[in-house]
Every structure is written in structure tokens, then in C-alpha cells.
Amino acid sequence: MNSIILATVSRLLTGLLLVFSVFLLLRGHNLPGGGFSGGLVAASAFVLASFASGFPAARRLLVVPPRVIMGFGLVVALVAGLAGNVAGYPFLTGLWDTTLFPVVGKLGTPLFFDVGVYFAVLGVTTLIVFSLGEDSEEED
Amino acid sequence: MEFLLAITIGVLYAASFYLLLRRGVVRVVLGVALLSQAVNLLIFTAGGLREGAVPFIAEGGKVLGAASADPLPQALILTAIVISFGVLAFTLAMVHRADQATGTDDVDDLKGTDAT
Amino acid sequence: MENLPIIILASVFVAAFLAPALHRVLGDRCGLVLSLVPLAGAWVYAEMVPRIMAGQPFVYRHAWVPSLGISLDFRIDGLSLLFLLLISVIGVFVTWYAAGYLAGKKDLGRFYLYLFGFMGSMLGVVSADHLVLLFVFWELTSISSYLLIGYYHNEAKSRAAALQALLVTGAGGLCLLAGVILLGRMAGTFLISELLAMDAAALVAQPGFTTVLILILLGAFTKSAQFPFHFWLPNAMTAPAPVSAYLHSATMVKAGVFLLARLFPLLSASPLWFPIVAPVGAVTMITGVVMALGQNDLKKILAYTTVGVLGTLTMLLGIGTELAVKAAMAYLLAHAIYKAALFMTSGTIDHETGVRDPDLLGGLRRAMPFTAAAALVGGLSMAGVPLLLGFVSKEYFYKALLDAQGAGVLWEVLGVGASVVMVAAAITAGIKPFWGKLLPTPKHAHEAPWTMWLGPVLLGVAGIKTGLFPSYAGAGLVGPAAAAVLGDGGFVADLKLWHGWTTALGLSAVTVLLGLGLYALLPRIRAARGIFGGLARLGPEHGYDNLLSGLLAFARWQTSVLQNGYLRNYILTVVMFTVVLVGWMLPGVVPSPDWDTMVRPHVLTVTVCLLIMAGAIFACLTSSRFTAILALGVVGVGIAMLYFMFSAPDLAMTQVLVETLTLVLFVLAFYRLPVFGNYSKKSVKIRDAILAAVFGTVMAMVVLVEQSSRAADNAVSRFMGENSLALANGRNVVNVILVDFRALDTLGEITVLAIAALGVFAMLRLRPGRGGKEDR
CATH class of the missing domain: 1.20.5 (Single alpha-helices involved in coiled-coils or other helix-helix interfaces)
Known part of the structure; x- marks a missing residue:
């Protein structure tokens, strides 16, 4: 599946997709987007990279193994939930800062929760695609 | 429109059921994928169809407008879409693995726990 | 430090779970470290003797499931204390013993996990003051004993025996649960202490009490191996010796007796108590000793005599006089001490010589002096020879029988008969293997490590000490226990060595003589x-x-x-069943389409719907995998467009992304494979197509029905719409639901996704035989 054109274009596209995915994630609380779609877009970026320049290259691009990203996402989501407990509320109660930030709006634990979702989805998807893809490649 | 959607959903269910009854394992997986689509669409129509009324609180508004689409089924379906993706991925990996181990794609040959 | 007994109970469970790790670090010595926990327990419990003697029970309460009225209620009185001491002290010895007996076994850590799990459950059973709590611990003893009996899990016999014990005691446990719930409902409390303080006569007179009694008795009888449920106990001798010594002599099988004693004040008020419990005990006693006669395996002999003793205890409680209860407690204490020792010494013989047939054993005393001494004391105590606790308890046993209601003479004859066999069995198990001529054994006999003889020797010392000075054990343990059973605070049992020239003494002498005679006849009986x-x-x-x-x-x-293993048959059954059920109700409720209220179809939406339908049908008909996958993609994107056109941009976006990734996965999984195999006959295809059409029609009608019956206002959705910005600072209500209102669902969802992904990873990348090649 190696082609020079795809490889060149994909480098650009991968970067764009990643930026777009973060954008989707951050604005998700007020406009279409959020952790799920952001994570899926980010995963698509790496899937594209793997098609263009192979799975090893895509893994290098990802820096950390998908499993770790997945676990990191789960932990972030869990910690965002536990913040509620620390503050004396039930698990997963949202806590908010009152300052306004550009793009994001107000900062709060639900946003961090969404960040956890983002990484979990990214890790899950890349783990699945890489596992299946590498396994298929090995057979050939 | 609802009538047409009802027919569409019916066709999706019928097609997925037909595929689930096949012996070729890939067809069965296609049936699973189609079934989740059918269910999602069913839940979606159950929430009511609204055109041009996204469930977002308008800039300056405090609450969701009464004419907006119902956000609850949408949240449910969003979850369902991603979950079905996970299920489908798992099924695909299983089928892929079963094919490697047994070399058959006939569900009837996959009855036992041991490779034949 | 008020709650030391509870801390002990908890630390036994903690020790259980630490055991495997400890074993990895310390090897066989881990048993010695672990034994510190029951040792501390024994010390704590022993310290409690004075306060229990003074009639001040220990009470601990902690809310557990307040909504169901279940709390962690513990109460330790004389009866509990007797058992707690037995469980902890013998627990220490068994832990040591196992360290020697199972030395070098790879899964010794696992063994200790089960053993301490059992120990904790047993401590829980005897100190629980709540019926439900007692039941929970009761079931835990069944489960841990299943694991312990089946310790040699690669032997079919062992597994069968473990399963048998579990099924019999588990079935009894279910009866007990039913009985306990009925009793609690009837009395309005699940607290044992409150139950026992109630007016027993009034409670017993209530309708349905007979059911309660029988259910609880079934629970107790199965656990304590009463006839006709006794058979599991001898079979359970496939377990390693420490298990037999612990579970099948001193503790678990006595749980049933404990339950009978615990609820004695209440249950014995029933007129059915005596006619059921006493005869069952008597039959068990006779069955046990008769079967013991025919055994040529040390462990089986001990097991059957244990059945006999359990019958004796049940019979005594069934008789239920003050003297009988006192005798039962004394007998229980004596039996636990000597039987645990004998199980351990016979296990040692088996371990060191490889022989369990008493006929092939003899003269081992020079090779294993400590074991021989311990077995001698245990055997003599079992035979009821004076100066040992076994003698004192047997005196009370005889006295209680003479005193029994109804046919006292009959009870006495049965009791003496059983004791005669016990004498013969005691000689066989405790004396014969060590004395007389040395017989050759497969393994060269030598003394076991100290871990295996110290426990039995100390038990022997305890037997002698309590036998010589029975008044201490009487006042400190047996008396308070009997008082707790009888529900009579001021009662003191004065165990005495010498009662004067009584009938009981004469019977004891006769018993020993007859027992010696029976022993001489044993070879012929066994033939x-x-x-x-x-x-x-x-x-x-x-x-x-x-x-x-x-x-x-x-x-x-x-x-x-x-x-039948055919996926399509399952699906067919499920779907057709649904079709029939739903189709049955549809006529009459399907509305005629109300065109005015519906959203107007648009050229674009109609086209998309037609595309979706075409894609779905095409996926069914095509014979190429690749086109079928593409058709599926068309359906998915079409649905995404519908989402978009009907005000669900988030759904549309997610759907498109998922569709893309799904396509990638399909290609990765299948691109190597050829075209579809064609398996079904044409007639089958036509049948399936017709059934599918029927199903599709029903589902379409369901959509129409649901359209017409939707509530105009949905309170949940409205709440979310109104509070999304106010409470969660988000304008995208869908996203707010996902990450705030229903974040727990989302957390569950990503966890499920992670598990699915790990499943994929494990299935494809971690399989055995890939040459150990594993990626990151």
C-alpha cells in the first residue's frame, strides 16, 4: 500500500486531522464535536499514516503504544470523576472554574472527562486497527 | 417522511435478519453491522424528526428551545454507534482469527471449540 | 482495641489473600508466618474467657446494607467462644502441619489461600449475630471446603468428592437460606440475640414454623453429615490430611451442630424437635460406627467415626436436657482435640510410609516417637480411658442418656454400642500402627518434621491437662457454652474427673472391655x-x-x-418468537398514517432512504465480499446523512467517522479472502427471504405505532435542555449529557470499548505459538 503521493499527502493530512481533532474535542461542549468524534478523527489520522507509510511508522508517530493511550484516557476520565468526590460531591459531579477561555469557554472537570474519552477512543481504535493490520500483514 | 423511514427501517431489519441466517461467516458479520444501524435509526425516529433544529442552546439563550430536536435519543445513539463499532471490531477480529485457525468460513464448521 | 475479635476476623481474610504472594517470597516457611494470625486470634479469644464467664458477651455492630436492614452484627458468647478457640488453636496447628505435609508443593500458596479463607468464614459463622451474615459465612465455608477437598484437582476422584460435598452442603445451604428468611420475616428480626430473647413458645405456635424448622434442620444436617446426607464426608477424605484434620473433624462439619446449638432455645421449643433431631442423630451415630468397622483405611475409619460423633452430638442436642447439652459441649471439645490430632498423625503415617491400611502398619513408634506419643494420647482419649478429656466427656454422655426423656435405656444401649466401636477404632487408628512388630512399608519410615508433630503433641497435652483438671475447661469453656445454648445465664458446668461409683463409671469400664474384645474381632469383620x-x-x-x-x-x-450449535437456528427462534408475540398485538394498534403531522419528505431525504434500502438489499444479494462491504458503507453514510438532515450533527459526524474506520477494519480483516462461499440451497434462501420480509414488515409497523404513541413532553429531556447551560455550562446538550449528566454511562462505555480492544489485541497478538513475538 505504499505510494509516494499518498505518503506525501498523508503527512500533511495527518497533521491537519490531528489539529482538527483537538479543535473538535475542545469546542464539543458548545458546538458539534466532543471526545468521541475528536478521538475518532485523531485515530483516522494515524490510520491514514499507517496506510501511507506502514504500521511501524504510524506507531513511531504515535510515540506511546495504543494500550497506554487507552489506559491513560480511562484514568483521566476516572480522575475527572473522582474530583467530584474529593470536593465532597457524588462521583462524577462537574466542578467549574468561572473564568472564560477562548474556544473552550469555561473550564471544568467535564472537559477533562471528555479529554479522557478522547484518548480512550484514540487508544481503542488504533489498538484495534494496528492489531488487525499487523496480523494481516504477517500472514503475507 | 416518517412512513418512508418506517419502511427503510423495516428493510434494514429484514436485510440484517436475512444475512444473520446465512452460513458464510462474513455475511453474518455484515448482518450484525446492519442490525445496529437499524436499531440506531429506530431509536432516532422514536425521538421524533425535526428539521433545522439542532439540540444546542442558541447564543444568548438560557435553555434549549422548545422546537429543538430531543437531545436524549441523540446521546443514546452516539453511545450506541461507538459501542457497535467496538463490538464489530471484536467480531471481525474473531472471524479473522477463526479463519486463520480453521480455514473455513462456514459457521456450521465452527460449532465445536476445537479446530477441525 | 475494643474490637480486637473483629480485627482478627478481618486479618484472617487478609492473610488468605496475601498467602500466595507470601509463598512466592518465603516458600514453604510462609505457613509459619501465616500461623501468627490464628495464634494472635487464639490469644485474643483466650483473653476473653473471663468476661464471657462473667456473662458479658462481646457485641459489634456495623451498618452494611442499611436499605435492606442488613448489618454486620457480631456477638460472641460462650458457645461462640468455644468454637472460636477450637478454630483458631487447631487452625495454628493445621497451618504448621500443612507446611510439612505439603512441603515443596508449587501451589502451597493457593492452599493457604483456601485454608485461611475457610478459617475466616468459620470464625464468621460462629461469631455472627445476624442470620443473613451467618448464612453468608456458612456458604463461604461450603465454597472454601469445595476448593480444599478438590485440592488435588488433577485427580478425578478428588474432584468428584469435592463436587459431592459442595452439592450436598450447597443444597442444604439453600434450604437454610429459605428457612432463615422465613424465620426472620416471622419474628420480625434477623438478629439472633433478639430472636433468642423472644417468647419461643409463641413463635413456635405460629403457622409455618414447622417449615422453618425443617428447612433449618436440613441445612444443619447436610453440613454436619447427618444420615441420610452423611456420605459426602467419608468421600471427602480424598483431601490432603491437614484439610481432613481441620474441616472434617474439628470445624466445618461441626457448623451444623453449632447451628442447632445456636438456635436451640428457639427451635427446641417445637414439639417436633425431639422426635426429629434425636432419632436422626441416633441413626447417624449407628451408621457412622457400623461403617467404620468395615474400613481398612485409617482416614476412612476416622471419617466414619466422625460421622458417628456428629450423630452423637445431634442426638444429645435432640434430647435437649440440661445435662445432655452440657455433655454435648464437653463431647464436642474432647472430640475436636483428639480427632484433629488423630487425623494429623494418620496423615503423617501416610506421608512418611505411604500406607494407610492399619493391617499393614505396626511398630512405627521407634521411627516416629513424637507422632506415636501424640497418637497414643489421642487414641486413649477417643477410647475414653480415664485421666483424659475423652473419658470425662463420655461420663457426661452416659449420664445424659440415662437421664433422657422417653426410653432412656434404649438411648443408653445405642450410646454404649457406639462407644464400643469407637474404642476399637481408636486402637486401630491411634495405637496399632505404632506398637507391636515393625512391618515393612514402601517408604522407609522416619519421624516427620517438627511442624507435623508439634501440633498433635500439643493437642495431646491439652487432652491430658483438661482430662486431669476438667473443672477449668468446665468452668471456662463448656459451662459458658452450655449456658449460651440453654439461654440460661447463671449456669455453670462442673466437669469432674471423679463422680464416685456411678452407673456411668461402670458403663465406661464395660465399654473399654467390650471395645478391646471388638478390636480382637476386627480382622474377621473386615474380611x-x-x-x-x-x-x-x-x-x-x-x-x-x-x-x-x-x-x-x-x-x-x-x-x-x-x-444445537447452529447460530441461525438460535436467531431464527428468537426473532420468530418476537415476530409472533409482537405481530399478535399489532392489528388494531397500527395507526393509519397521519400525513398532516408528519415531516414533509424532501427529494434529498427520499433519495437517501432509497439509497439505504438499495444498499441493504444489495449487501444481501451480491456474491462479492468487497461489494457487500461497500454496500454496507453506503447504508452507513446514508444514515449519517439522515442524522444530519434531521438535526443531529454530532451523530452524523460520529457515524461518518465510524463508517470509515469500519470499512478499514473490514478490508484489513478480509481483503485476503476470496468470494463468498455459497452454502445455502435456493429453497432455504427463499424461505429466509420470506421470513425476513415478515420480520421487516413487523418492525416497520412497530415504528409507526411508536411514532403515534410518543408522549408530547419528555420530562427527562426537558430537564436536560433547561439545565444544560445553567448546571453544566454547555450549549451542546448532547455532549453535556455524555460528559456530565450521564457521564457514568460514558465511563462504562469507554471501559467496554477498552475491554473489546484488549480482546482484539489478545486474540490476534498474544496467542501462543507465535514464537514469543510480541509487539509493544
Whole structure:
């Protein structure tokens, strides 16, 4: 599946997709987007990279193994939930800062929760695609 | 429109059921994928169809407008879409693995726990 | 430090879970470290003796499931204390013993996990003051004993015995649960202390109490191996010796007796108590000792005499006089001490010589002096020879029988008869292997490590000490225990060594003499072993076997009918059943389409719907995998467009992304494979197509019905719409639901996704035989 054109274009596209995915994630609380779609877009970026320049290259691009990203996402989501407990509320109660930030709006634990979702989805998807893809490649 | 959607959903269910009854394992997986689509669409129509009324609180508004689409089924379906993706991925990996181990794609040959 | 007994209980469980790790670090010595926990327990419990003697029970309460009225209620009185001391002290010895007996075994850590799990459950049973809590611990003892009996899990016999014990005691446990719940409902409290303080006569007079009594008795009888449920206990001798010494002599099998004693003030008020409990105990006693006669295996002899003793204890509680209860407590204490020791010494013999047949053993005392001494004391105590606790308890046993209501003489004859066999069995198990001529054994006999003889020796010392000075044990343990059973605070049991020239003393002497005579006859009795085999086959175990094989046959039959292994048959059954049920109700409720209220179709939406339908149908008909996958993609994107056109941009976006990734996955998984195999006959395809059309029609009608019956206002959705910005600072209500209002669902969802991904990873990348190649 190696082609020079795809490889060149994909480098650009991968970067764009990643930026777009973060954008989707951050604005998700007020406009279409959020952790799920952001994570899926980010995963698509790496899937594209793997098609263009192979799975090893895509893994290098990802820096950390998908499993770790997945676990990191789960932990972030869990910690965002536990913040509620620390503050004396039930698990997963949202806590908010009152300052306004550009793009994001107000900062709060639900946003961090969404960040956890983002990484979990990214890790899950890349783990699945890489596992299946590498396994298929090995057979050939 | 609802009538047409009802027919569409019916066709999706019928097609997925037909595929689930096949012996070729890939067809069965296609049936699973189609079934989740059918269910999602069913839940979606159950929430009511609204055109041009996204469930977002308008800039300056405090609450969701009464004419907006119902956000609850949408949240449910969003979850369902991603979950079905996970299920489908798992099924695909299983089928892929079963094919490697047994070399058959006939569900009837996959009855036992041991490779034949 | 008020709650030390509870801390002990908790730390036993903690020790259980630490055991495997500890074993990895310390090896065989881990048992010695672990034994510190029951040792501390024994010390704590011993410290409690004075306060219990003074009639001040220990009470601990902690809310557990307040909404169900279940709390962690513990109460330690004289009866509990007697058991707690037995469990902890013998627990220490068994822990040591196992360190020697199972030395070098790879899974010794696992063994200690089960053993301490059992120990904790047993401590829980005897100190619980709440019926439900007691039941929970009760079941835990069943489960841990299952694991312990099946410790040699690669032996079929061992597994069968473990399963048998679990099924019999588990069935009894279910009866107990039913009985306990009925009793709690009837009395309005689940607290044992409150139950016992109630007016027993009034409670017993309530309708349905007989059911309660029988259910609870079934629980107790199965656990304590009463006839006709006794058969599991001898079979459980496939367990390693420490397990037999602990579970099957001193502790678990006595849980049933404990339950009878615990609820004695209440249950014995029933007129049915005596006619049921006393005869069952008597029959068990006789069954046990008769079967013991025919055994040529040390462990089986001990097991059957244990059945006999359990019958004796039940019989005494059934008789239920003050003297009988006192005798039961004394007998229980004496039996636990000598039987645990004898199980351990016979296990040692087996371990060091490889022989368990008493006829092939003799003269081992020079090779293993400590074990021989311990076995001698244990055997003499079991035989009821004076100066040992066994003698004192037997005196009370005889006295209680003479004193029994009804036919006292009959009880006495049965009791003496059983004791005569006990004497012969005691000589066989405790004395014969060590004295006389040395017989050659497969393994060269030598003394076991100290871990295996110290416990039995200390038990022997305890037997002598309590036998010589029974008044201490009487006032400190037996008395308070009997007082707790009788529900009489001011009662003190004065155990005495010497009662004067009484009938009981005379009977004791006769017993020992007759026992010696019986022992001389034993070889001849054993020669007729065939008869005993026949008896066992006729017995209730046969019924158990039939029941089990019948159940399995039924399960196989219904599995072959319902689960024939053809996926499509399952799907067909489920879907057609739904179609019939739903289709049955549809006529009459399907509305005629109300065109005015519906959203107007648009050229674009109509086209998309047609595309979706075409894609779905095409996916069914095509013979190429690749086109089918593409058709699926068309359906998915079409639905995404519908989402978009009907105000669900988030859904549309997610759907498109998922569709893309799904396509990638399909290609990765299948791109190597050829075209579809064509398996079905044309007639089958046509049948399936018709059924699918019927199903589709029903589902379409369901959509129409649901359209017309939707509530105009949905309170949940409205709440979310109104509070999304106010409470969660988000304008995208869908996203707010996902990450705030229903974040727990989302957390669950990403966890499920992660598990699915790990499943994929494990299935494809971690399989054995890939040459250990594993990626990051």
C-alpha cells in the first residue's frame, strides 16, 4: 500500500486531522464535536499514516503504544470523576472554574472527562486497527 | 417522511435478519453491522424528526428551545454507534482469527471449540 | 482495641489473600508466618474467657446494607467462644502441619489461600449475630471446603468428592437460606440475640414454623453429615490430611451442630424437635460406627467415626436436657482435640510410609516417637480411658442418656454400642500402627518434621491437662457454652474427673472391655468387607448418584434440543418468537398514517432512504465480499446523512467517522479472502427471504405505532435542555449529557470499548505459538 503521493499527502493530512481533532474535542461542549468524534478523527489520522507509510511508522508517530493511550484516557476520565468526590460531591459531579477561555469557554472537570474519552477512543481504535493490520500483514 | 423511514427501517431489519441466517461467516458479520444501524435509526425516529433544529442552546439563550430536536435519543445513539463499532471490531477480529485457525468460513464448521 | 475479635476476623481474610504472594517470597516457611494470625486470634479469644464467664458477651455492630436492614452484627458468647478457640488453636496447628505435609508443593500458596479463607468464614459463622451474615459465612465455608477437598484437582476422584460435598452442603445451604428468611420475616428480626430473647413458645405456635424448622434442620444436617446426607464426608477424605484434620473433624462439619446449638432455645421449643433431631442423630451415630468397622483405611475409619460423633452430638442436642447439652459441649471439645490430632498423625503415617491400611502398619513408634506419643494420647482419649478429656466427656454422655426423656435405656444401649466401636477404632487408628512388630512399608519410615508433630503433641497435652483438671475447661469453656445454648445465664458446668461409683463409671469400664474384645474381632469383620460395600451401595449415596446422573442426562437432552450449535437456528427462534408475540398485538394498534403531522419528505431525504434500502438489499444479494462491504458503507453514510438532515450533527459526524474506520477494519480483516462461499440451497434462501420480509414488515409497523404513541413532553429531556447551560455550562446538550449528566454511562462505555480492544489485541497478538513475538 505504499505510494509516494499518498505518503506525501498523508503527512500533511495527518497533521491537519490531528489539529482538527483537538479543535473538535475542545469546542464539543458548545458546538458539534466532543471526545468521541475528536478521538475518532485523531485515530483516522494515524490510520491514514499507517496506510501511507506502514504500521511501524504510524506507531513511531504515535510515540506511546495504543494500550497506554487507552489506559491513560480511562484514568483521566476516572480522575475527572473522582474530583467530584474529593470536593465532597457524588462521583462524577462537574466542578467549574468561572473564568472564560477562548474556544473552550469555561473550564471544568467535564472537559477533562471528555479529554479522557478522547484518548480512550484514540487508544481503542488504533489498538484495534494496528492489531488487525499487523496480523494481516504477517500472514503475507 | 416518517412512513418512508418506517419502511427503510423495516428493510434494514429484514436485510440484517436475512444475512444473520446465512452460513458464510462474513455475511453474518455484515448482518450484525446492519442490525445496529437499524436499531440506531429506530431509536432516532422514536425521538421524533425535526428539521433545522439542532439540540444546542442558541447564543444568548438560557435553555434549549422548545422546537429543538430531543437531545436524549441523540446521546443514546452516539453511545450506541461507538459501542457497535467496538463490538464489530471484536467480531471481525474473531472471524479473522477463526479463519486463520480453521480455514473455513462456514459457521456450521465452527460449532465445536476445537479446530477441525 | 475494643474490637480486637473483629480485627482478627478481618486479618484472617487478609492473610488468605496475601498467602500466595507470601509463598512466592518465603516458600514453604510462609505457613509459619501465616500461623501468627490464628495464634494472635487464639490469644485474643483466650483473653476473653473471663468476661464471657462473667456473662458479658462481646457485641459489634456495623451498618452494611442499611436499605435492606442488613448489618454486620457480631456477638460472641460462650458457645461462640468455644468454637472460636477450637478454630483458631487447631487452625495454628493445621497451618504448621500443612507446611510439612505439603512441603515443596508449587501451589502451597493457593492452599493457604483456601485454608485461611475457610478459617475466616468459620470464625464468621460462629461469631455472627445476624442470620443473613451467618448464612453468608456458612456458604463461604461450603465454597472454601469445595476448593480444599478438590485440592488435588488433577485427580478425578478428588474432584468428584469435592463436587459431592459442595452439592450436598450447597443444597442444604439453600434450604437454610429459605428457612432463615422465613424465620426472620416471622419474628420480625434477623438478629439472633433478639430472636433468642423472644417468647419461643409463641413463635413456635405460629403457622409455618414447622417449615422453618425443617428447612433449618436440613441445612444443619447436610453440613454436619447427618444420615441420610452423611456420605459426602467419608468421600471427602480424598483431601490432603491437614484439610481432613481441620474441616472434617474439628470445624466445618461441626457448623451444623453449632447451628442447632445456636438456635436451640428457639427451635427446641417445637414439639417436633425431639422426635426429629434425636432419632436422626441416633441413626447417624449407628451408621457412622457400623461403617467404620468395615474400613481398612485409617482416614476412612476416622471419617466414619466422625460421622458417628456428629450423630452423637445431634442426638444429645435432640434430647435437649440440661445435662445432655452440657455433655454435648464437653463431647464436642474432647472430640475436636483428639480427632484433629488423630487425623494429623494418620496423615503423617501416610506421608512418611505411604500406607494407610492399619493391617499393614505396626511398630512405627521407634521411627516416629513424637507422632506415636501424640497418637497414643489421642487414641486413649477417643477410647475414653480415664485421666483424659475423652473419658470425662463420655461420663457426661452416659449420664445424659440415662437421664433422657422417653426410653432412656434404649438411648443408653445405642450410646454404649457406639462407644464400643469407637474404642476399637481408636486402637486401630491411634495405637496399632505404632506398637507391636515393625512391618515393612514402601517408604522407609522416619519421624516427620517438627511442624507435623508439634501440633498433635500439643493437642495431646491439652487432652491430658483438661482430662486431669476438667473443672477449668468446665468452668471456662463448656459451662459458658452450655449456658449460651440453654439461654440460661447463671449456669455453670462442673466437669469432674471423679463422680464416685456411678452407673456411668461402670458403663465406661464395660465399654473399654467390650471395645478391646471388638478390636480382637476386627480382622474377621473386615474380611467380610463385601457386606459393607453392599451396604454403602444401597445407601443414600446411590440416590445421590442417580439424581446427579439424571440431572446431567436432562441437561444434555435440553441442551441438544435448545442449543444445537447452529447460530441461525438460535436467531431464527428468537426473532420468530418476537415476530409472533409482537405481530399478535399489532392489528388494531397500527395507526393509519397521519400525513398532516408528519415531516414533509424532501427529494434529498427520499433519495437517501432509497439509497439505504438499495444498499441493504444489495449487501444481501451480491456474491462479492468487497461489494457487500461497500454496500454496507453506503447504508452507513446514508444514515449519517439522515442524522444530519434531521438535526443531529454530532451523530452524523460520529457515524461518518465510524463508517470509515469500519470499512478499514473490514478490508484489513478480509481483503485476503476470496468470494463468498455459497452454502445455502435456493429453497432455504427463499424461505429466509420470506421470513425476513415478515420480520421487516413487523418492525416497520412497530415504528409507526411508536411514532403515534410518543408522549408530547419528555420530562427527562426537558430537564436536560433547561439545565444544560445553567448546571453544566454547555450549549451542546448532547455532549453535556455524555460528559456530565450521564457521564457514568460514558465511563462504562469507554471501559467496554477498552475491554473489546484488549480482546482484539489478545486474540490476534498474544496467542501462543507465535514464537514469543510480541509487539509493544
